[in-house]
Amino acid sequence: MNGGQDLGGMHGFGPVVSEPGKVDYDIKNYHAPWEPRVMGIVVAMGACGQWNIDISRHARESLSPADYMSFSYYKIWTEGLTKLMLERGMVTMEELTTGQVRTPPITVKGRLENSEVWTAVHSLSGAANRPETRNPAFKVGDVVHTINTHTAVHTRLPRYARGRTGEITQVLGFHVFPDSAGNGKGDDPQWLYQVRFSAQELWGEDKNPRDTVTLDLWEPHFEST
Amino acid sequence: MSGGHKNNHRHDHDHGDHSHLSDMDARIRALESLLVEKGYIESAAVDEIVELYETKIGPRNGAHVVAKAWTEPEFEKWLREDATAAIHSLGYTSRQGEHMVAVFNSEDTHHMVVCTLCSCYPWSVLGLPPTWYKSPPYRSRSVIDPRGVLKEFGTVIPENTAVEVHDSTAETRYLVIPQQPAGTENWTAEQLQKLITRNSMIGTSFALTPEQVK
Numbered sequence: 001m002n003g004g005q006d007l008g009g010m011h012g013f014g015p016v017v018s019e020p021g022k023v024d025y026d027i028k029n030y031h032a033p034w035e036p037r038v039m040g041i042v043v044a045m046g047a048c049g050q051w052n053i054d055i056s057r058h059a060r061e062s063l064s065p066a067d068y069m070s071f072s073y074y075k076i077w078t079e080g081l082t083k084l085m086l087e088r089g090m091v092t093m094e095e096l097t098t099g100q101v102r103t104p105p106i107t108v109k110g111r112l113e114n115s116e117v118w119t120a121v122h123s124l125s126g127a128a129n130r131p132e133t134r135n136p137a138f139k140v141g142d143v144v145h146t147i148n149t150h151t152a153v154h155t156r157l158p159r160y161a162r163g164r165t166g167e168i169t170q171v172l173g174f175h176v177f178p179d180s181a182g183n184g185k186g187d188d189p190q191w192l193y194q195v196r197f198s199a200q201e202l203w204g205e206d207k208n209p210r211d212t213v214t215l216d217l218w219e220p221h222f223e224s225t
Numbered sequence: 226m227s228g229g230h231k232n233n234h235r236h237d238h239d240h241g242d243h244s245h246l247s248d249m250d251a252r253i254r255a256l257e258s259l260l261v262e263k264g265y266i267e268s269a270a271v272d273e274i275v276e277l278y279e280t281k282i283g284p285r286n287g288a289h290v291v292a293k294a295w296t297e298p299e300f301e302k303w304l305r306e307d308a309t310a311a312i313h314s315l316g317y318t319s320r321q322g323e324h325m326v327a328v329f330n331s332e333d334t335h336h337m338v339v340c341t342l343c344s345c346y347p348w349s350v351l352g353l354p355p356t357w358y359k360s361p362p363y364r365s366r367s368v369i370d371p372r373g374v375l376k377e378f379g380t381v382i383p384e385n386t387a388v389e390v391h392d393s394t395a396e397t398r399y400l401v402i403p404q405q406p407a408g409t410e411n412w413t414a415e416q417l418q419k420l421i422t423r424n425s426m427i428g429t430s431f432a433l434t435p436e437q438v439k
Binding site: 069100129170213 | 249250253254255256258259260262263265266269271273274277279282313316318319320321323324341342343344352353354355356357359361362363364365367368369371372374378384385386388390391392393394395396397
């Protein structure tokens with residue numbers, strides 16, 4: 001979707017503000033006490049099995065663009081989580097407003113227990129590759145043309161790389177296709193490739209002729225040859 | 226964006242956040258207790274997740290990988306051919322690191338990593354992303370003006386060196402292997418790790434020089 005999340009190539013946000021003391025291992029990732037709680041709650045809620053990572057990304061990018069671009073990062077996470085829970089009846093608006101339980105919980109896949117956190121985090125259960133059911137249609141060195149699509153739902157093909165010509169630089173595996181999984185339509189695994197585009201192809205002739213951008217794209221993102 | 230956000234955008238933004246801070250604090254406390262009461266989460270598990278990313282999973286993991294690549298040619302080869310297996314062999318199998326690609330900086334090409342669509346980042350080796358990595362200025366500009374962004378980090382790339390930006394649009398996570406600084410050829414892996422900063426593994430900075438850590 002052409003939402004607030006699709007930021008590549010926009011102007012006007014100002015300089016990239018690095019945090020003081022670039023050489024750090026100790027810089028805090030949080031700016032308020034509630035932020036780490038949101039991080040932990042969102043990770044823990046994943047164990048309920050009510051959505052996948054692509055659906056949760058789509059929930060965040062469905063915020064109005066003005067909100068998406070002005071909310072702090074963990075506020076975006078909060079709004080995304082809230083939307084997902086409301087949609088599934090896990091909580092009601094009244095419960096969120098009052099803080100009081102008014103409805104029974106829905107049946108969920110599981111709950112992440114304290115003692116299982118290390119194992120769950122290191123389990124590789126989030127791996128996106130799936131058993132290969134066909135051969136890749138493209139190989140390294142092939143030239144590909146991306147489709148020009150402006151779907152209103154979730155896609156991982158950003159606007160700046162639509163209708164462009166690039167070269168396959170790696171075959172990355174047979175992976176869950178977010179443009180399906182993020183829209184609640186199942187894994188629909190597809191071959192995934194690293195595709196290199198020249199900066200001049202993406203941004204015009206005044207760019208350095210040696211500069212490139214790579215994106216990781218799935219077979220349905222390419223026009224058939 | 227509203228017209229009120231002028232050249233001092235970040236300041237305004239932060240200011241706005243602070244005025245909502247107590248609201249958000251109360252909202253998240255209420256949310257957490259509601260979810261606990263409904264049986265969806267356990268507060269101790271949330272504590273544990275936060276603690277894990279504060280103390281166990283961070284850029285020291287990545288620095289270990291890089292220093293090993295600098296000092297062990299066999300490991301470097303493995304990292305080039307199958308970064309996922311090489312990194313997992315060190316026990317770095319945590320989430321957001323399931324599928325890894327290592328990119329090696331050289332005199333010919335400088336690599337840097339972004340996620341323009343959200344905030345994809347190799348948590349397993351670098352921990353949680355810094356705020357600037359997740360923010361609109363970095364996400365918007367790094368693909369269209371990487372050299373300008375790099376200059377803000379004090380990183381100047383010669384015109385005849387290619388800059389290759391990796392936009393993390395899939396579950397593949399990119400780790401930049403910075404160039405080993407001159408004069409460190411006889412250093413041990415442990416000594417070298419001190420030169421390997423988080424930003425050097427995102428590609429916005431070089432590894433530190435021996436002089437910078439004296």
